[in-house]
Amino acid sequence: MSTRFRVTYRLRAADEDEARARAEGIAREQTVEIPRELVPPGHVEDEILGRVEQVAPEAGAWRAVISYSPDSAGGEITQFLNVVFGNSSIQPGIRVTGIEPGAALAAALPRPRFGIAGIRRLCARPTGGLIAPVLKPMGLPPDYFARLAAGCVRGGADIVKEDHGLAGQPTAPFRARVRAVAGAVAEENARTGRHALYFPNLSGRAEEIEDNLHFAREAGAGGIIVMPGLFGFGTVARIAGDAGLDLPVMTHPAFLGPWVLAPDNGLDHGTLFGTVQRLAGADISVFPNVGGRFGFSAADCRRIADACRDPAGHGPPILPSPGGGMSVERAADMTAMYGEDAVFLLGGSLLADPDRIDDAVARMRAALDDGRA
Amino acid sequence: MSTRFRVTYRLRAADEDEARARAEGIAREQTVEIPRELVPPGHVEDEILGRVEQVAPEAGAWRAVISYSPDSAGGEITQFLNVVFGNSSIQPGIRVTGIEPGAALAAALPRPRFGIAGIRRLCARPTGGLIAPVLKPMGLPPDYFARLAAGCVRGGADIVKEDHGLAGQPTAPFRARVRAVAGAVAEENARTGRHALYFPNLSGRAEEIEDNLHFAREAGAGGIIVMPGLFGFGTVARIAGDAGLDLPVMTHPAFLGPWVLAPDNGLDHGTLFGTVQRLAGADISVFPNVGGRFGFSAADCRRIADACRDPAGHGPPILPSPGGGMSVERAADMTAMYGEDAVFLLGGSLLADPDRIDDAVARMRAALDDGRA
Numbered sequence: 001m002s003t004r005f006r007v008t009y010r011l012r013a014a015d016e017d018e019a020r021a022r023a024e025g026i027a028r029e030q031t032v033e034i035p036r037e038l039v040p041p042g043h044v045e046d047e048i049l050g051r052v053e054q055v056a057p058e059a060g061a062w063r064a065v066i067s068y069s070p071d072s073a074g075g076e077i078t079q080f081l082n083v084v085f086g087n088s089s090i091q092p093g094i095r096v097t098g099i100e101p102g103a104a105l106a107a108a109l110p111r112p113r114f115g116i117a118g119i120r121r122l123c124a125r126p127t128g129g130l131i132a133p134v135l136k137p138m139g140l141p142p143d144y145f146a147r148l149a150a151g152c153v154r155g156g157a158d159i160v161k162e163d164h165g166l167a168g169q170p171t172a173p174f175r176a177r178v179r180a181v182a183g184a185v186a187e188e189n190a191r192t193g194r195h196a197l198y199f200p201n202l203s204g205r206a207e208e209i210e211d212n213l214h215f216a217r218e219a220g221a222g223g224i225i226v227m228p229g230l231f232g233f234g235t236v237a238r239i240a241g242d243a244g245l246d247l248p249v250m251t252h253p254a255f256l257g258p259w260v261l262a263p264d265n266g267l268d269h270g271t272l273f274g275t276v277q278r279l280a281g282a283d284i285s286v287f288p289n290v291g292g293r294f295g296f297s298a299a300d301c302r303r304i305a306d307a308c309r310d311p312a313g314h315g316p317p318i319l320p321s322p323g324g325g326m327s328v329e330r331a332a333d334m335t336a337m338y339g340e341d342a343v344f345l346l347g348g349s350l351l352a353d354p355d356r357i358d359d360a361v362a363r364m365r366a367a368l369d370d371g372r373a
Numbered sequence: 374m375s376t377r378f379r380v381t382y383r384l385r386a387a388d389e390d391e392a393r394a395r396a397e398g399i400a401r402e403q404t405v406e407i408p409r410e411l412v413p414p415g416h417v418e419d420e421i422l423g424r425v426e427q428v429a430p431e432a433g434a435w436r437a438v439i440s441y442s443p444d445s446a447g448g449e450i451t452q453f454l455n456v457v458f459g460n461s462s463i464q465p466g467i468r469v470t471g472i473e474p475g476a477a478l479a480a481a482l483p484r485p486r487f488g489i490a491g492i493r494r495l496c497a498r499p500t501g502g503l504i505a506p507v508l509k510p511m512g513l514p515p516d517y518f519a520r521l522a523a524g525c526v527r528g529g530a531d532i533v534k535e536d537h538g539l540a541g542q543p544t545a546p547f548r549a550r551v552r553a554v555a556g557a558v559a560e561e562n563a564r565t566g567r568h569a570l571y572f573p574n575l576s577g578r579a580e581e582i583e584d585n586l587h588f589a590r591e592a593g594a595g596g597i598i599v600m601p602g603l604f605g606f607g608t609v610a611r612i613a614g615d616a617g618l619d620l621p622v623m624t625h626p627a628f629l630g631p632w633v634l635a636p637d638n639g640l641d642h643g644t645l646f647g648t649v650q651r652l653a654g655a656d657i658s659v660f661p662n663v664g665g666r667f668g669f670s671a672a673d674c675r676r677i678a679d680a681c682r683d684p685a686g687h688g689p690p691i692l693p694s695p696g697g698g699m700s701v702e703r704a705a706d707m708t709a710m711y712g713e714d715a716v717f718l719l720g721g722s723l724l725a726d727p728d729r730i731d732d733a734v735a736r737m738r739a740a741l742d743d744g745r746a
Contacts, residue, residue: 032510034721048512074541076578090630137405139421168447205449206611232605238579257463262635348407
């Protein structure tokens with residue numbers, strides 16, 4: 001029985017009877033999708049049909065815990081998420097607030113290949129917050145990004161991250177850009193003795209993704225950015241599970257907004273940007289920081305960071321990566337809020353003078369180290 | 374200029390100044406993602422930076438039309454959607470209500486390969502509504518689904534559709550199931566002179582998808598179901614663009630719910646289940662029918678059907694496919710609402726007696742034909 005996976009839903013319902021009926025409805029909807037009286041006896045009724053384990057009041061709504069057979073998910077992340085919330089995601093007033101994969105699925109799903117310890121080892125930053133300046137804007141040529149990246153390495157960047165909008169623009173196609181930037185980062189690492197990792201943004205037509213992944217690896221990328229909202233969490237798991245490719249994955253929240261914005265639908269912040277990312281095998285989870293233009297609260301961000309680093313979660317703890325709101329002035333506050341096990345994205349403000357980005361990154365590094373006190 | 378693509382957003386804003394500032398913010402966020410004063414002159418400022426074309430009041434909110442360079446999207450659907458709404462999807466109070474791809478992107482994106490006319494030709498149903506009974510529940514063996522499928526063909530099904538929850542369950546792994554069902558459908562088609570199409574549900578690990586697609590084609594599948602909410606719209610485009618594979622695509626709404634549920638976020642119903650599906654290359658778009666358990670209104674459903682069939686849309690008109698709420702009693706109403714160019718899914722109620730599903734499908738076929746008057 002401990003092999004069953006468990007999903008916690010928050011339900012809108014008028015009373016306990018309605019909450020229980022909704023929970024039973026979800027248990028069918030996510031598995032057999034037929035009326036209760038038509039469920040065949042035996043394996044389907046005993047194992048496959050979702051099982052309502054608990055219904056209880058919770059903060060003006062209802063909490064329902066439903067367990068599912070690992071067989072319903074067939075051992076892979078896409079179908080697992082489909083059982084967690086495929087059709088029920090379309091019903092108003094149901095929000096996923098927790099997922100426990102259970103022993104069988106936890107063993108079948110890939111784990112984050114690197115996690116906090118692995119990323120720290122790769123970029124030789126055993127302690128202190130990590131910083132990741134972002135290469136942008138789209139529309140400029142590869143040698144611009146290469147120069148920018150070299151400056152970031154000189155300044156002390158741990159990860160040189162591409163903007164999630166860099167894709168196949170004709171001014172800087174994926175391969176030309178990756179080759180140029182990876183070369184510049186390797187050269188600057190060699191010259192300075194640093195270990196900055198370059199993370200290109202995975203992009204291309206679906207049929208090009210495999211080749212682009214291998215191209216990035218062979219060109220010298222130190223990791224890869226994936227947007228699961230656009231490519232699917234299966235793409236994250238495909239990379240995490242590949243020992244030959246051996247690439248850290250940073251997930252980006254593009255196109256995932258509606259999943260968290262409405263409080264009665266979707267998944268809660270910690271589940272989507274923490275729990276699910278680890279279950280898919282991400283090593284670093286990017287999310288919008290409090291205080292920026294996205295409206296995530298400090299509590300939302302803390303829950304994400306907690307879910308990323310919870311020692312009881314799936315696989316090794318991973319790095320939360322708040323985007324936006326970081327500056328020399330706020331470095332101490334940010335360290336106080338997130339601790340040191342975080343990747344701080346450094347955005348547009350760094351680009352005030354692209355030729356002096358090394359100084360800007362170095363000032364941020366110093367501010368972060370000062371903030372450790 | 375006509376090559377630029379245009380996106381219409383509905384914005385929450387206190388007044389026109391705020392609406393305009395939000396629109397300018399989206400135009401930057403979706404392209405350069407840096408402060409306005411740092412945007413490099415030349416190509417980036419003149420072409421890449423999103424351009425606010427219109428800001429006007431609309432039904433208690435504001436409508437903003439923003440145009441983007443086709444170069445920003447690099448000619449493919451995933452990055453196109455990323456520019457349409459990647460990061461802005463995470464900001465509260467922004468909803469996409471229209472997308473016009475413009476000439477350059479319309480030429481670069483695949484078109485629905487079959488559309489209404491192509492699907493009608495394949496299943497030899499030149500007029501009248503199409504019916505698609507659904508094979509379920511998960512947890513039963515391939516020969517159960519094969520028998521069920523044969524009954525559906527005998528009864529006059531146009532498309533024999535797998536439930537979106539059939540994946541890699543150990544009781545009926547993808548390949549064993551597809552082989553068994555495709556064989557049964559082919560045999561029954563040959564015996565009866567019918568032309569029913571079998572649509573298996575694409576599933577598997579990301580690294581298995583390519584092989585599973587080709588396996589399905591070679592086994593005799595007449596089309597394929599894709600869940601873009603889980604696999605990404607790039608997977609739809611990859612299939613639509615493949616002349617060798619030559620498979621119709623039916624898209625399923627699993628895991629897309631939060632995109633439409635909250636009226637101030639995401640995409641509106643017609644845009645997500647109509648416009649975007651056509652831009653990705655889908656031939657049939659499944660969505661939850663009015664009157665069922667999902668809360669879509671009749672107006673929502675009409676807008677979806679209109680967007681699927683708008684003669685001015687991308688590529689040929691495609692088939693809206695309302696799921697749920699269809700019965701012998703409602704056949705005339707459904708035909709009145711959707712017209713004949715629709716695929717009506719027939720769900721759990723058909724399974725009251727799996728051994729007599731042929732009669733149940735035949736009754737639905739007769740009811741639908743009676744309803745034409």
